[in-house]
Amino acid sequence: MSEICKNWTQWLKSNRFAGQTPEMQEQTMRWLEAVRDVIMVYAEIKPYDVVLDIGTGTGLLAFKALELQDCKGRVIFSDMFQDCLDDCKKILDDAGIESGYELLRCPVEHIALPESTVHKALMRSVLVHVVNKQPAISEIYRVLKPGGKLCAFEPIIRSNTRYWEILDPVCIEHYDDFKRAENEIMENPLDSLCNFDETTLRTNLEIAGFSIPEVKLQEVSSRYVVQPNMVKEWFVNPPSPNQPSTKERYLKYFDEATVEKYMQDVQNYLTGREISLKTNAVFINAVK
Numbered sequence: 400m401s402e403i404c405k406n407w408t409q410w411l412k413s414n415r416f417a418g419q420t421p422e423m424q425e426q427t428m429r430w431l432e433a434v435r436d437v438i439m440v441y442a443e444i445k446p447y448d449v450v451l452d453i454g455t456g457t458g459l460l461a462f463k464a465l466e467l468q469d470c471k472g473r474v475i476f477s478d479m480f481q482d483c484l485d486d487c488k489k490i491l492d493d494a495g496i497e498s499g500y501e502l503l504r505c506p507v508e509h510i511a512l513p514e515s516t517v518h519k520a521l522m523r524s525v526l527v528h529v530v531n532k533q534p535a536i537s538e539i540y541r542v543l544k545p546g547g548k549l550c551a552f553e554p555i556i557r558s559n560t561r562y563w564e565i566l567d568p569v570c571i572e573h574y575d576d577f578k579r580a581e582n583e584i585m586e587n588p589l590d591s592l593c594n595f596d597e598t599t600l601r602t603n604l605e606i607a608g609f610s611i612p613e614v615k616l617q618e619v620s621s622r623y624v625v626q627p628n629m630v631k632e633w634f635v636n637p638p639s640p641n642q643p644s645t646k647e648r649y650l651k652y653f654d655e656a657t658v659e660k661y662m663q664d665v666q667n668y669l670t671g672r673e674i675s676l677k678t679n680a681v682f683i684n685a686v687k
């Protein structure tokens with residue numbers, strides 16, 4: 400577990416915004432709502448559908464589903480971690496919501512539901528934290544009713560802009576070594592964050608049994624001016640509570656002083672510059 404992030408609720412409420420200005424945090428929230436709304440359009444939730452939000456976190460998708468069903472259906476908030484379910488329960492209790500939902504603690508690889516019982520499975524940014532995607536996707540297929548849908552969003556991190564692409568080799572000591580290390584990190588087949596792309600996901604869905612799944616690639620470009628504190632935050636914040644930070648990953652290749660010097664060089668080079676970043680993701684709409 401990371402020293403600066405003790406659990407998923409902390410990551411979702413705080414660490415994910417690390418290094419962002421208030422304006423960027425606003426944009427992140429608006430983007431999350433937009434992603435959620437696309438998933439809801441795909442899901443076409445009906446009043447009495449059994450809706451399963453897998454890896455619900457702080458309930459981004461489940462709360463919207465609950466609203467769409469006016470608390471009269473059955474929305475299952477599921478997550479592998481108790482802190483997430485406790486957080487959602489607190490929000491539900493504070494809002495006085497007593498019906499239309501269940502809380503279910505289980506990993507996506509072993510969903511604690513009988514087969515063919517779910518109309519809509521919703522998911523955002525969960526497979527990216529699961530090393531072996533196939534058993535997880537096959538498990539989702541198992542619990543869906545025939546005609547049921549998986550509607551999901553996953554970031555495709557391996558094809559995002561890499562640090563070395565936005566740096567000037569002349570200004571960065573050991574540029575080639577860090578470029579090599581970064582490429583190796585981003586292509587590690589054992590790393591859940593980057594061991595997949597839109598093609599492997601489509602294959603996983605087909606192997607699970609989904610016929611002609613829709614896997615829509617979305618490429619987003621963002622431009623902003625790098626602030627002095629941003630670079631350190633990028634390097635020291637973990638991508639999830641149980642994953643090493645970028646700095647910790649580099650420490651497998653270089654000693655502490657070399658990594659610190661690299662971070663300083665990157666900060667000196669980028670601070671005040673406008674950068675352009677490409678981030679990729681997929682929307683999945685798959686019917687059993």
Ligand SMILES: C[S@@+](CC[C@H](N)C(=O)[O-])C[C@H]1O[C@@H](n2cnc3c(N)ncnc32)[C@H](O)[C@@H]1O
Nearest residue numbers: 407454455456459479480506507523524525528
């Ligand atoms: C990036 S968060 C996304 C949370 C939420 N879906 C959202 O869109 O805000 C990833 C979530 O997946 C959950 N998670 C991670 N690994 C999981 C697994 N193997 N099975 C089920 N949930 C998992 C985490 O607890 C966390 O809540």
